[in-house]
Amino acid sequence: MSQRHRTFTMNTEHGVVPDGREPSLINLYRRLIPDWTALAHKGGAGRVAVVGGCLEYTGAPYFAAMAATYTGADLAYVFCEQSAAIPIKAHAADLIVIPTMHASEARIPATNQREGPVDRVLAEQADAPPPPTSLPAETDDAYAVHIFGQWLPRLHAVAFGPGLGRDPRVLGAVQHMLAMAVEQRVPIIIDADALYLLGVAGRAGDDTRLSRALAARRQRESAHGGAATTAAAPLVLTPNAVEGNRLLHSFQSAAVERLLEEVLTAADLVVEKGTLDRLHFCATDARYPSPLLCSERGSPRRCGGQGDVLCGALLTSMAWAHRCLDESVRRHPHRYLAAAHGACRLTRIAARMAFAERYRATVASDVLAQVGPAFRTLECEPATPPTRVVQAGTFADASDEQR
Ligand SMILES: NC(=O)C1=CN([C@@H]2O[C@H](COP(=O)(O)OP(=O)(O)OC[C@H]3O[C@@H](n4cnc5c(N)ncnc54)[C@H](OP(=O)(O)O)[C@@H]3O)[C@@H](O)[C@H]2O)[C@@H](O)CC1
Numbered sequence: 001m002s003q004r005h006r007t008f009t010m011n012t013e014h015g016v017v018p019d020g021r022e023p024s025l026i027n028l029y030r031r032l033i034p035d036w037t038a039l040a041h042k043g044g045a046g047r048v049a050v051v052g053g054c055l056e057y058t059g060a061p062y063f064a065a066m067a068a069t070y071t072g073a074d075l076a077y078v079f080c081e082q083s084a085a086i087p088i089k090a091h092a093a094d095l096i097v098i099p100t101m102h103a104s105e106a107r108i109p110a111t112n113q114r115e116g117p118v119d120r121v122l123a124e125q126a127d128a129p130p131p132p133t134s135l136p137a138e139t140d141d142a143y144a145v146h147i148f149g150q151w152l153p154r155l156h157a158v159a160f161g162p163g164l165g166r167d168p169r170v171l172g173a174v175q176h177m178l179a180m181a182v183e184q185r186v187p188i189i190i191d192a193d194a195l196y197l198l199g200v201a202g203r204a205g206d207d208t209r210l211s212r213a214l215a216a217r218r219q220r221e222s223a224h225g226g227a228a229t230t231a232a233a234p235l236v237l238t239p240n241a242v243e244g245n246r247l248l249h250s251f252q253s254a255a256v257e258r259l260l261e262e263v264l265t266a267a268d269l270v271v272e273k274g275t276l277d278r279l280h281f282c283a284t285d286a287r288y289p290s291p292l293l294c295s296e297r298g299s300p301r302r303c304g305g306q307g308d309v310l311c312g313a314l315l316t317s318m319a320w321a322h323r324c325l326d327e328s329v330r331r332h333p334h335r336y337l338a339a340a341h342g343a344c345r346l347t348r349i350a351a352r353m354a355f356a357e358r359y360r361a362t363v364a365s366d367v368l369a370q371v372g373p374a375f376r377t378l379e380c381e382p383a384t385p386p387t388r389v390v391q392a393g394t395f396a397d398a399s400d401e402q403r
């Protein structure tokens, strides 16, 4: 096993997870799905948004927002860097694309990402006065934050990061947008380049707007004795192997549990993507030790964009878990865990189905196209799959080592 993989894989003593636990989670997931009466009102099954997309990466926000729609959200918005808007609109007329952020004049190519300039911009912001309460209408970063702020109250969940790139000016604006979403208590997914932003905000000390918003959120939640409250909106981190290790390094953490303790709250989850998906959370129930593994068989293809599909599936699932009309489900302590677990399974079933059809030619668009059929499988499969034991790390294998 490679060093990179080993450092981010936690709690291996909990690595043996009987699949027999999954039925109750899948049953709970099914109870999160809005019924058809909710669908009578456009938006009742979710109005969600993806903040991402830059000149180089227009596929990632498209995959994430479309996966959210195919999972069941009624409306999906994309808030992107200006130059990405037309290509994303051209990918899908189903999406509402809002050109929002502006890259730096001397833009830094996303494919040539450097940490230095971003560090400098965020450090400068730490010394700046707090953001103005009335924002000028000019098309600058304040304008981007203002536009997003106008839409935010209508959104049921927001994913930050797919295809965002690392332009300092864009990340500077998104830091404020993310902080606003934290303050509004909307479910948030932090993926891809937004994980990088989170790491930079953590490294810059405790005085960025984002770190202040996260600290206030932690304080709010710890007032409830560390237990997830029904009002708490989850923050879900979805690192791949590289992003996970970068995050741990940024927060000088040896373990993902420290991230959960010091950056996140009891309502939060870290979905560590890999051969098996590992769901890390503040475990309060002996039946569900952290990390919980998602052992659904996926696809051997590792084409780009599959993480974006997962991000979109999570986005809609988290919106449902947060807003579920059924009071008993909304108060269920494992509803976010069930939502994340269901989204992981959905993505892996879709990937498996795509691979069965397209074999070596499978690309993220094929996985996306299978989200609908995969949802049917997930919704209708027998409630009690055969109990078997899955050994953590069974597949943490050559493919991880070779990367
Ligand atoms: N069509 C589009 O628009 C798409 C756009 N996308 C967007 O691209 C942006 C950057 O995302 P990213 O994942 O390429 O960047 P990052 O995390 O810095 O990794 C960089 C390097 O890390 C390595 N590596 C990767 N995985 C690994 C693993 N499991 N285990 C070990 N190593 C691993 C690998 O380098 P290698 O080690 O192979 O040299 C890789 O090149 C982001 O915004 C994302 O949303 C994508 O969503 C795809 C579809």
Ligand SMILES: Nc1ncnc2c1ncn2[C@@H]1O[C@H](COP(=O)(O)OP(=O)(O)OP(=O)(O)O)[C@@H](O)[C@H]1O
Binding pocket: 192, 239, 240, 241, 273, 274, 275, 276, 277, 298, 299, 300, 302, 303, 304, 305, 306, 307, 308, 309, 310, 344, 347, 348, 399
């Ligand atoms: N080795 C693997 N075998 C099977 N499935 C995997 C493997 N690695 C990741 N997956 C699955 O692929 C999906 C995306 O994970 P991945 O690690 O590729 O994310 P990512 O690198 O962020 O993707 P993206 O290319 O969209 O940025 C997840 O559903 C995960 O469960």
